[in-house]
Amino acid sequence: MEWEVVIGLEIHAQLACKSKIFSGSSTNFGIEQNTQASLIDLGYPGVLPVLNREAVVMAIKFGLAVNAQIAERSIFARKNYFYPDLPKGYQISQYELPIVFNGSLEIQDQNGSQKRIGITRAHLEEDAGKSIHDKFKQETAIDLNRAGTPLLEIVSEPEMSSPKEAIAYMQKIHQIVKYLKICDGNMQEGSFRCDANVSLRLKGTKKLGTRTEIKNLNSFKFVEKAIAYEVVRQKELLDEGKEIIQETRLYDSDLNETRTMRTKEEENDYRYFPDPDLLPLEIDPSMIEQIRSQLPELFEAKVLRYVNDYGIKENDAIEIANTIELACYFEEVASVFNGNNQLVASWLLTELLSVLNKEGVSIDEFSVSPKSFAKLLQRITDGTISGKIAKDVFASMVHEKKEVDFIIQSKGLEQISDMSEIEAIIVEVLQAFPNQLQEYLEGKEKILSFFVGQVMQRTKGRANPTLVNEILKEKIKK
Amino acid sequence: MLRSRDISSHEILDMYMQRISDHDTSLNCYITLNKDAALKKSIQADRLIESGDPLPLTGIPYAGKDIFCTQGVKTTCGSKMLENFIPPYDATVISNLNNQGAILMGKTNMDEFAMGSSNETSYFGPVHNPWDLARSPGGSSGGSAVAVAAGLAPIALGTDTGGSIRQPAAFTGITGLKPSYGRCSRYGMIAFASSLDQAGILALTAEDTAILLESLAGFDPLDSTSVETTVPKYSQSLNASIEGKVVGIPKEFFDEGLDAESEQLFFEAIKVYESLGVQFKDISLPHLSLSVPTYYVVAPAECSSNLARYDGIRYGYRHDETDDLDDFYLTNRQIGFGAEVKRRIITGTYVLSTGYYDAYYLKAQKVRQLISKDFKQAFQDIDAVMGPTTQTPAFKIGEKIDDPVTMYMNDIYTISANLAGLPAISHPCGFVQNLPFGLQIIAPHFAEAELLNLTHLFQQETDWHQKQPPDLNKV
Numbered sequence: 001m002e003w004e005v006v007i008g009l010e011i012h013a014q015l016a017c018k019s020k021i022f023s024g025s026s027t028n029f030g031i032e033q034n035t036q037a038s039l040i041d042l043g044y045p046g047v048l049p050v051l052n053r054e055a056v057v058m059a060i061k062f063g064l065a066v067n068a069q070i071a072e073r074s075i076f077a078r079k080n081y082f083y084p085d086l087p088k089g090y091q092i093s094q095y096e097l098p099i100v101f102n103g104s105l106e107i108q109d110q111n112g113s114q115k116r117i118g119i120t121r122a123h124l125e126e127d128a129g130k131s132i133h134d135k136f137k138q139e140t141a142i143d144l145n146r147a148g149t150p151l152l153e154i155v156s157e158p159e160m161s162s163p164k165e166a167i168a169y170m171q172k173i174h175q176i177v178k179y180l181k182i183c184d185g186n187m188q189e190g191s192f193r194c195d196a197n198v199s200l201r202l203k204g205t206k207k208l209g210t211r212t213e214i215k216n217l218n219s220f221k222f223v224e225k226a227i228a229y230e231v232v233r234q235k236e237l238l239d240e241g242k243e244i245i246q247e248t249r250l251y252d253s254d255l256n257e258t259r260t261m262r263t264k265e266e267e268n269d270y271r272y273f274p275d276p277d278l279l280p281l282e283i284d285p286s287m288i289e290q291i292r293s294q295l296p297e298l299f300e301a302k303v304l305r306y307v308n309d310y311g312i313k314e315n316d317a318i319e320i321a322n323t324i325e326l327a328c329y330f331e332e333v334a335s336v337f338n339g340n341n342q343l344v345a346s347w348l349l350t351e352l353l354s355v356l357n358k359e360g361v362s363i364d365e366f367s368v369s370p371k372s373f374a375k376l377l378q379r380i381t382d383g384t385i386s387g388k389i390a391k392d393v394f395a396s397m398v399h400e401k402k403e404v405d406f407i408i409q410s411k412g413l414e415q416i417s418d419m420s421e422i423e424a425i426i427v428e429v430l431q432a433f434p435n436q437l438q439e440y441l442e443g444k445e446k447i448l449s450f451f452v453g454q455v456m457q458r459t460k461g462r463a464n465p466t467l468v469n470e471i472l473k474e475k476i477k478k
Numbered sequence: 479m480l481r482s483r484d485i486s487s488h489e490i491l492d493m494y495m496q497r498i499s500d501h502d503t504s505l506n507c508y509i510t511l512n513k514d515a516a517l518k519k520s521i522q523a524d525r526l527i528e529s530g531d532p533l534p535l536t537g538i539p540y541a542g543k544d545i546f547c548t549q550g551v552k553t554t555c556g557s558k559m560l561e562n563f564i565p566p567y568d569a570t571v572i573s574n575l576n577n578q579g580a581i582l583m584g585k586t587n588m589d590e591f592a593m594g595s596s597n598e599t600s601y602f603g604p605v606h607n608p609w610d611l612a613r614s615p616g617g618s619s620g621g622s623a624v625a626v627a628a629g630l631a632p633i634a635l636g637t638d639t640g641g642s643i644r645q646p647a648a649f650t651g652i653t654g655l656k657p658s659y660g661r662c663s664r665y666g667m668i669a670f671a672s673s674l675d676q677a678g679i680l681a682l683t684a685e686d687t688a689i690l691l692e693s694l695a696g697f698d699p700l701d702s703t704s705v706e707t708t709v710p711k712y713s714q715s716l717n718a719s720i721e722g723k724v725v726g727i728p729k730e731f732f733d734e735g736l737d738a739e740s741e742q743l744f745f746e747a748i749k750v751y752e753s754l755g756v757q758f759k760d761i762s763l764p765h766l767s768l769s770v771p772t773y774y775v776v777a778p779a780e781c782s783s784n785l786a787r788y789d790g791i792r793y794g795y796r797h798d799e800t801d802d803l804d805d806f807y808l809t810n811r812q813i814g815f816g817a818e819v820k821r822r823i824i825t826g827t828y829v830l831s832t833g834y835y836d837a838y839y840l841k842a843q844k845v846r847q848l849i850s851k852d853f854k855q856a857f858q859d860i861d862a863v864m865g866p867t868t869q870t871p872a873f874k875i876g877e878k879i880d881d882p883v884t885m886y887m888n889d890i891y892t893i894s895a896n897l898a899g900l901p902a903i904s905h906p907c908g909f910v911q912n913l914p915f916g917l918q919i920i921a922p923h924f925a926e927a928e929l930l931n932l933t934h935l936f937q938q939e940t941d942w943h944q945k946q947p948p949d950l951n952k953v
Contacts (some may be wrong), residue, residue, distance in 0.1 A: 039566065039567060042792055043787040044567075044792075044793070045553070045555070045560065045565070045668045045669075045787070045793075046547045046565070046569060046665065046666040046668045046669065047665070048665050048701050048703075049702070050699065050700060050701075050702055051702065080786060080830070082789065082807055084789070084791050084803070088786065089785075089786020089787050089789065090783050090786055142791070269831050271782075271783070271827065271830035271831060271832075273779060273783070273830055273835070276671075276672035276673035276703075276780055277672050277702065277703065278702055278703075279702055279703060
């Protein structure tokens with residue numbers, strides 16, 4: 001039997017608000033436990049939530065970026081369940097009327113063609129605290145710093161049909177929230193995480209199969225692996241004629257497998273009802289328009305601009321614009337660089353990325369400023385150094401934290417473009433290798449690069465390669 | 479008297495503290511006294527009065543229902559769960575009064591988490607009615623009502639979710655005001671049913687109530703449901719003429735549950751209003767009979783969620799030895815909560831459950847809308863609604879506690895104002911078998927001034943509000 005995979009994702013994006021969604025406490029990460037929880041976050045008797053408007057604006061930005069509808073009236077609801085890191089015994093979320101609904105975005109499917117994925121809804125909610133099970137023997141510690149942190153839960157339609165598509169969708173959402181600066185996208189810290197709903201159905205049928213939900217996946221790799229594992233597991237069961245049990249599963253990245261966390265019967269009855277402490281959230285259409293007018297340039301527009309205004313290759317434009325930090329760096333370099341921007345793009349995507357990889361730093365933490373980087377490329381275009389030497393200079397910039405011109409001067413790396421100087425060296429080389437010269441004259445033209453190499457060796461790579469080639473050919477002819 | 483310095487704040491406080499020590503053993507209206515702090519404040523107050531620059535409430539002592547969080551002063555909510563809970567902050571209404579110079583004397587007894595109509599569900603024992611110690615003062619603000627009625631406080635704060643200020647005011651012969659929903663901040667007031675709870679005042683007169691309300695009320699950025707409207711000078715409109723006012727008397731208030739003597743008393747009181755030029759009109763509020771069942775779906779639903787935070791983890795009762803997490807929750811809540819609280823949590827959990835939500839919670843919300851609409855319609859032709867506050871005067875302690883449904887019916891006349899969010903007042907209008915009886919007035923949203931104006935003029939013509947319980951030395 002041939003099965004079709006159906007995947008839907010619920011992504012939790014932690015909103016980059018300065019304070020929590022219903023209290024004034026800060027949302028900093030990595031602060032000493034329980035120092036960032038106010039009486040409201042602690043669920044003290046008598047306290048009340050007050051909605052953080054910044055979170056609302058961020059949710060609207062997201063909605064507009066995915067062409068969704070923004071609800072003029074949405075409702076906060078209480079999701080009731082007991083857990084030690086849930087101080088009030090309920091989570092304030094949105095249930096029946098979310099702030100954002102009916103959106104979509106486009107991804108590339110396996111065949112490289114565009115595929116539209118629907119976004120059912122995105123709603124605002126508060127995060128719970130953290131239970132720490134491994135710090136004390138036999139006891140669980142609770143850190144409520146995270147309690148009340150604003151989240152946007154983004155729910156897709158079940159429209160992805162492979163782990164690759166799921167990743168493409170998730171990366172797209174990741175890109176959007178980062179472009180909008182509404183989430184730092186840090187998956188290690190849990191600022192961007194995802195639950196995956198996976199089911200299989202007979203190819204060609206419409207009715208969805210029984211699904212399982214894999215909770216709390218916090219890397220693209222895990223999402224892909226967990227879904228892939230789950231697809232195989234379900235396929236095996238179905239092929240044996242067995243039924244899938246609707247349940248929540250956990251992904252174990254060490255063993256690369258998913259395990260039952262709780263079955264449907266063990267699920268809480270959350271007893272959702274409108275939170276009487278919060279009025280319905282009413283959003284004026286003029287506010288939506290104002291936010292729309294202030295939306296930053298998004299990915300597609302950026303790629304187009306890079307191709308049209310900067311004149312770089314489309315593939316390079318896409319690759320640069322994929323990561324907003326890289327795009328910002330690129331634009332800063334290009335703004336001070338005087339020359340062909342394709343050089344900037346190429347250097348960024350090869351030399352700079354490989355250094356970042358090697359050093360294991362993100363571009364935000366990179367020690368070479370866009371200005372210095374532009375200066376380096378400027379020295380190539382103005383003929384001061386060759387592209388090859390520039391790579392060495394770049395390495396020195398990274399390691400010695402010195403400026404371009406200082407490195408070139410102190411190491412004597414300026415390109416030799418003095419004709420007579422190059423001529424003298426060429427004569428020297430031709431005299432030193434008469435046999436090779438003979439071979440060349442007998443038609444073995446490849447030998448030319450040997451002579452170029454010898455000249456470069458003698459000049460420590462500083463000779464202007466174009467001039468070397470020209471003069472070499474001339475001299476040999478004579 | 480304070481301003482003219484006939485008596486000092488310090489002396490007033492001493493007098494009340496003396497009366498408390500003389501009578502509270504038999505009345506049981508205070509859970510915690512704030513004696514030392516209050517004494518210090520009264521001395522400061524006297525200095526301020528002497529300096530000639532006092533605030534509106536400087537030196538005036540008040541009692542607060544033990545549902546309001548008071549910084550550094552134990553706040554139990556009448557429950558074992560919070561027996562030792564000391565809040566690190568003041569409720570907004572408490573700081574509103576304190577900021578105007580008022581002095582918190584102590585925290586008053588109440589039904590556990592404000593769930594009850596007799597003060598018998600308090601973990602700290604029942605409060606006794608000063609008019610007959612065998613009788614209940616009503617609830618849940620029974621401690622505040624008795625403190626004022628028996629002269630153990632000049633004025634007190636209460637809360638009213640279904641009648642918890644008005645019914646005890648009626649049973650103890652004092653004036654009790656439940657303001658409009660949103661008039662006073664709920665921040666720091668321990669939640670029972672958030673969409674119904676409202677802080678209010680128990681006092682001897684409408685005049686005292688008006689003065690205190692001016693400081694108590696107002697928008698609070700910490701409470702999203704508080705309303706941003708200006709607070710009128712209630713004390714300045716007390717003597718406005720009420721001639722030509724039209725008051726509706728809903729026929730639904732006069733059912734078989736109302737005893738004949740009480741009914742007669744009510745209609746005699748009406749005559750006083752008629753003599754002041756008020757016109758009366760028979761009206762109908764057709765959905766009123768549904769208010770009790772509606773309330774007993776909405777209030778438990780909200781309470782089941784509001785009380786989920788009492789798990790013994792961060793504060794409150796925690797049992798020492800439990801087996802696992804489930805047992806921890808179960809034991810803490812089993813021991814920490816009393817029977818009535820548990821009954822309502824279970825009811826509320828049930829009505830919100832999958833499969834029952836539509837039939838109960840959603841339906842109750844719809845009925846609630848209908849009740850609101852009834853009032854809205856009625857207020858197109860009338861200025862206020864009047865009726866008896868309760869069906870009977872105070873009942874005996876132990877008489878109804880084992881029959882929750884009969885107990886719930888106690889609030890049949892008061893609940894509709896909470897469901898519709900309307901302001902309502904109860905003032906004494908006579909005696910039935912030597913027990914005080916109350917008249918209730920309900921007004922449109924934010925028309926507290928109307929209620930106080932009507933009550934004040936009534937109190938100028940009558941002396942029911944000046945009657946004092948027997949066997950207590952006069953104030």
